Amino acid sequence: MSAVSAAPQRTASLVANPPHPLRLTGRLRLVLAVLLVAQFMLAVDFSILNVALPAIGDGLGFSLSNLQWIATSFALSAAGFTLLFGRIGDLVGRKRIFLGSLGLLGAASLMGGLTTSPEGLIVARVAQGLATAAATPAGLALLTTSFPEGPQRQKALGLSGALMSAGFTTGAILGGVLTDLLSWRWAFFLNVPVVLAVLLIAPLVIQESRPTDRPRLDLPGAFSVTLGLLGLVYGLTQAGEHGWTDPRALTGLLAGVLLLVVFYLVERKVTQPLVPLRVLRRRNVAWGNVLGLLAFVTETSLVYLLTLYMQKTLGFSALVAGISFGVLGLGTLVGGLLAPRVIAKTSTLTTLVAGGLIQAVFTAALLFLGMATVPSMALLLPATFFGGVGNMLVIVGFMVTATSGLPDREQGLATGLATMSQQVGITMGTPVMAAIVTAATTGAATAAAILDGVTIAIAVNAALVGLGVLVAAVFLRGRAA
Template identity: 75%
Template sequence: MSTTETPRSAVAEGGATAGAVTGAAPGGESPRLTGRLKLVLVILLVAQFMLAVDFSILNVALPAIGDGLGFSLSNLQWVATAFALPAAGFTLFFGRIGDLLGRKRFFVGSLALLGLASLAGGLATSPAVLLAARVAQGLATAAATPAGLSLLTTSFPEGPLRRRALGINGALMSAGFTTGAILGGVLTDVLSWRWAFFVNVPVALAVVVIAPAVISESRPARRASLDLPGALTVTGALIALVFGLTDAGAHSWASTPALASLAAAAVLLAAFFLVERRVAQPLVPLRTLGRRNVAWGNVLGLLAFATETSLVYLLTLYLQKTLGFSPLAAGVSFGVLGLGTVAGGLLAPRVIAATSTSTALTVGALVQTAFTAALLFLGTSTGPALALLLPATFFGGVGNMLVIVAFMVTATSGLPDSEQGLATGLASMSQQVGITLGTPVMSTVVAGAAGASTPAAVHHGVTSAIAVNAALTLLTALLAATFLRPRRR
C-alpha cells in the first residue's frame, strides 16, 4: 500500500479517512495529517494509554484493597489474576470478532464496558463485586486493545505515517504501564484505592461520546464466518496458560494447579492447530501465522514485554526490600524509565526509516541488554544505587521501546486490511502474555536465589534474576538478527 492510498476498509464503508492523509508534495516531502486524522490519532492513543495504565495501577493499591474489603493475603492475588485471565485469554478471539462485526463498533462498546466496570469496581463493597468488576475490565481490555490497534493500522497507510503512529502508541503503552505504578501510589496515598478505578470513568466516557463522530468504521468488505472450535480452543489454551503462570508465580512451579493448567494449555493449543488445519475459514489462517514477520515478530514482542515489565517488578523489590523505599517513592523512581520509553517511541520510527525493522529490533535489544546488565552492579547504598539505576533504566527503556515499535511494525506489515484485526490481536496477545509471563518467571528466580527475606538476601535474589533478564534480552537480539530479514522502509 502506498503512502497516499486510502485504506481499503474505509473505502468499503464509505469512510471519512479518504483524503485525510495528504499526498507527498512535489519536492518529495513526507505525507502529512489533516486535523481530522490527528483527532482520530489522539482518541485512539488516549484509549490505549488508559488500557496500559490499567495493567499496573492497582499493584501498589493491593494491600489497601485487601484491608478495605477483607481479602485474605492468599486471595489478594486474584485482584490481578481476575483481570489478567480474560485480558490475555480473549484477545485473539475478540480481535477476530472486531474484524467481523466492525472495529469501531467493537471499540466503542468495549470502552463503554470498561467505564461501567471501573465504576462498579470503585463502588465495590465486597470481594465478589470487585472481582466481577475486574473480570469485566479484563474482557473490555481484550476487546478494546486489538480493535483500537486495528483502527490505528487501517486509518494510517503503511509507511511513514503508520510508523509514526505506532511509535507514539508504543511509547504511550509502555509509559502507561509505568504511569500506572506511579498514579496508583499517588491516588491510594492521597485519596483512596477506589480512585484507581474511578479515574477510568471520565476518560472512557469522553472516548465513547467523541469516537463515533470522528472515527470511520473499519471491517473487511466480505464478512467471513466465525471459526467457533478454533476460538474456543485458543481461548481455553490462553486462559489455562495465564492461570498456570500466575499460580506458579504465587506458589511454586511444582504446584499441582500450575502443572495441570500448563498441561491443559499445551493440549488445547495442539487441538487449536489441528482445528485450524481443517476448517475452511480458520480463526488464525496458518498461512498468516507462517509469515516470517508475523511469527517471529510476535515472539520478539512477547520477550520484549516479558523482560521490561518483569524488570520493573525486580526493581520494585530491590527499592523497597533492600533500600527501604516506600511504595510511592519506588513508583516515582520509575518516572525516569517512563521518560526513556517516550524517548524511544519517538526515536523508533526514525531508526526504522533510516535502517530497517530488523535492525531496529536488533539494536534496541542490544541496548536493552547492555543497560539491564549494568544493573548487576547495583549495591546496597542508596546514593550510588540511584546514580546507576536512573540512567540505566532510562536508556534500557529507550532500547526496549525500539524493540516494541519495530515489533508492532513487523507483525502488522504486508497484510491486507481484512487481516489487520487478526494481526493486531496476535500482537496484543503477545503483549499481554509477555506481561503475565515475565513476573512469575523472575519471581521464581528471586525466591530460589534469595532463600530468605533479609535485605542482603533479596539483593542477591534480584541480582540473579536481573542476569536472567539480561540473557533473555540478548536472546531477543540474536533471534531478530537471525530470523528476520531486513525490511527497508
C-alpha cells in the same frame, strides 16, 4: 533496463501511488489522539492496582492468599480473550467493538470503585479484563487501517507504543499517589471521565473498519485457543505465587499447551480458520510476535524486580519506588518518538537489533546494584532510562514488523496477535521472575537475600533480551521493511 528508460515508469508509479507524507491532516490528528488516549488508559489499568493491593485487601477484607486474584482475574481475561475478540472485531466492525468495550470498561471501573465486597471487586476486574481484551486489538486495528503503511503508520505506531509502555509505568506511579493521597477507589474512578470523553468524540471522527468479505467465526478454534491461553496464564501466575512444582501451576501449564496443540490441529482442518496458518507462516508475523512477547516479558517484569529491590533492599516506600519509575517512563516516551525516525533512516531490522542491544546492555548494568542507596540509584535511574529507550525501539519495531504486508481485511487478526503477545508478555513476565527470586532466596526475606534473588532474575532478564536480538538477526534478516 537503462536508467533513462526506467525514469518514466518510476514517475508513473509515483503518480499512481503517491508517497504518503509524514504530516497528518486535522481529522487524522483527532483520530490519533482519541486512539492514543484510549490505549494509554488501557495500559495504565495493567499496573495501577499493583501498589494498591494491600490497601484494597484491608479495605474489603481480602485474605492474604486471595489478594493475588485482584491482579490474576484481570490478567486471565485480558490475555485469554484477546485473539478471539480481535477476530470478532473483523466480523462485526472494529469501531463498534472498540466503543462497546470502552463502555464496558467504564461501567466495570465504576463498579470496582463503588464495590463493598471482594466478590464484587473480582467481577469488576474480570469485566475490565474482557473490555481490555476487546478494546486493545480493535483500537490498534483502527489505527493501522486509518494510517497507510509507511511513514504515517510508523509514526502512529511509535506514539502508540510509547504511550502503552509509558502507561504501564504511569499506572505504578498513579497507583501509589492515589492510594496515599485519596483512596484506592480512585484507581478505578479515574477511568470513568476518560471513557466518557472518548465515547463522546470517537463516534464523530473514527470511521468504521471491517473487511467487505466477512468469514464465519471459527468456534472450535476460538474455544481451544482461548482456553489454552487461560491455562497458560493461570499456570504462570500460580508458578509465580507458589513455585514451579505447585500442582495447580503444572496442571494449568500442561492443559494450556495441550489446548494450543488442539488449536493448531483445528486450524489445519477448518475451511475458515480463526488464525489462517498462512499468516503464521509469514516470518514477519511469527517472529515479530516472538520479539514482542520477549520485549514485554522483560521490561514489565524488570519493573517488578526493581520495585522489590527498592522496597525490600533499599527500604523505599511504595510511593517513592513508584515515582522512581518516572525516569523509565520518560525513556519509553523518548524511544517511541525516536523509533519511526530510526526505522525511516535505517530499517525495521536495524531498529529491532539496535534497540535490543541497548536494552540488554543497560539491563546487564543493573547486575551491579548493591546495598548502598546513593550509588545504586545513581546506576538504576540512567540504566532504566536508556533501557526504556531500547525497549521502546524494539516494541515499535515489533508492531511495524508484525502488521506489515497484510491487507486491511487481516489487520484485526494481525493486531489481535500482536496484542495477545503484548498482554501474555505482561502477564507472564512477573510470575516467571517472581518464581526465580523465590527459588534463589530459598525463603529468606532479608535485604541481602532479596538482592541476591533480584540479581539472578536480572541476569535471566538480560539473557532473554539478548535472545530477542539473536532471533531478529537470524530470522528477520533480509527484511528491510
